[in-house]
Amino acid sequence: MIFRFSLYGFLKNQKYYEPFILLAFLQMGLTYTLIGLLIAFRELMVNLMEIPSGAIADVWGRRRSMIVSFFAYILHFSLVGTAGTFALNGLISFPLLIVLLFVSMLFFAVGDAFRTGTHKAMIFTWLRLQGRSDAKTEVYGYTRSWSQIGSAVSVLIACCFVYFSRSYVQIFYFSIIPYVINIINFMGYPKELDGEGNEDANLGRILAHIKESFTGIFQKKSLRRLILESMGYEGFFKSIKDYLQPILQQAALPVIAVFFAGISMNQEQQSVILIGPVYFLLYALSASASKQSHKLVKKTGSEDSSAKILWLGMLVLMAVLIPGMYFNIYWIMISGFVAYYVLQNLWTPVLISRFDAHSSEAQGATVMSIQSQSKSIATMVIAPLAGLAVDFMKVHHIGLSEFWPVPVIGFIISGLFLISSNNRK
Structure with a gap:
């Protein structure tokens, strides 16, 4: 099963659009503020559906939930690819693009x-x-x-695709292929990984399961603390x-x-020159x-103790990035982001293990979904x-790079959690 779990992760991260998603939205004409609102809307919708979906997974079956999930992803890729293609060819208006x-x-x-949360719960059940x-x-x-x-493999494939297609948008279609393969992978998971649920899922049982899980979490001080840490670090x-x-x-x-002075390249092709090697190194590390x-x-x-060290690492890193x-020092900015990705990938297994240690088997997917929510x-x-x-700094030309408020926010968040951690001790 470790092979299937690993295959799931490998295929899930064949997100060929990911190294270029912000550039794709900018290419469509969106501002950083609009992109932020788009992300906020996505997270709001995830927020509204997270707990019911986790409860459905615990009660109705985790394998079925995973298959539904990947069908929804495929619809997302198809719609973004189509809307972006139409927009770049002038076939739809900007307001309609935003709606789509x-x-x-x-x-x-x-x-x-x-x-x-669902797949993590399946791993811990196994x-x-x-x-x-x-x-x-x-x-x-x-x-x-x-x-x-x-992710490391996908960025190489994505860079080749962008270089030869000269477009960030078309790559969304290409992302559908590995997600179809992963649906086939789920069909080979054993039934016992569905958890303690059964076929008799109904609304009353799901609502009762949610209430029971929420009560368990908010009555337990350690889980409340973990929820806040997840919001700060991962959010x-x-x-x-x-x-x-x-x-x-x-x-x-x-x-x-x-x-590359003698080579004619458009903006999309130029971006590949650094995005490819940097993202490959980032994902490998x-x-x-x-x-x-x-x-x-x-x-x-x-x-x-590991979590406290990682909070300190984030604080120091943000202090360097500000x-x-x-002053728009590229090597500090790029190496800082790479280091932050590394810290994040040390953090996540530690956080998930801490959550699992404080939750029950029957509520595994729901608790993990609350964490994600x-x-x-x-x-x-x-x-x-x-x-x-970022848009404000760009418009008013404050700083040599408009991105410097980002690490300021991170410095404040990590500082607050370190202070509260010391107070708890």
Whole structure:
């Protein structure tokens, strides 16, 4: 089963659009503020569907939920690709484009809501059935490393596709293929990984399951703390991680002037010059970090101690990025984002293991969905604020780069959690 779990992660992360998604929206004519609102809407929809979807997975069956999730993702890819293609060819108006993008985000939210938490719960159920619950950080970190390897492979494929197609938008269609293959992969999962649910799912039972899970979480102080930490660390990361793309696009210009002066390339092709190698390195390092996260836990003595070190790492990194971004020092900006991806992939296996240690088997997918929902709430707030701040700095020419408010937000968040952690101790 570890092979199938790893294959799921590898195929799930064949997101050929991901290294270019912000650039694709900018190519369609969206501002950073509009992009932030689009992300906020997506997270709001995920937020509304997250808990019911987790409960449905626990009660109705986790394998079925995963299949529904990937069908919704496929609809999202199809709609974004079609809307973007029509917009670039002048076949639809800008307001209609925005409407279609918001509808596509609704499908993405369905996919995310039915997936997040569900597959993690399946892994932890399998470990319990195998009598290997003490290896959850190691096994989850290993399977997550294959997700990052999948991302590293996908960025090379995506860069080739963008270079030869000269378009960011068409790549959404290409992303459908691995998701179809993953649906086939789910069909081979054993039935016992569905959890303790049965075929008699009904609305009353699902609502009762949600109430029971929420009561359990908010009566437990340790779970409340984990929810807040998830909002701070993962919500911020999800809000700002794609700002690396326009930074790389800008940084590519001097590189091209020196090394590719005699080659004629459009803007899309130019962006590939740095996005390809940087994202490949980023995902390769992230895969290693995820795989080795259990060693950090062993060295520090506990998941909680590891989490405190990772909060400190984020604080220091943001402190370095603030002047680096203000003065538009590309090597600091790029290396800082790469380091932040590595920290994030050390953080996630540690956080998930902490959640699993404080929740029951029967409520596994629901608790993980609540964790994911909390991250969505934070993203829903941070993404549009970051977009507004970046647009404001760009319009008023404050700083040599408009992106410097982003690490300021991260510095404040990490500082607050470190202070509260010390107070708790």
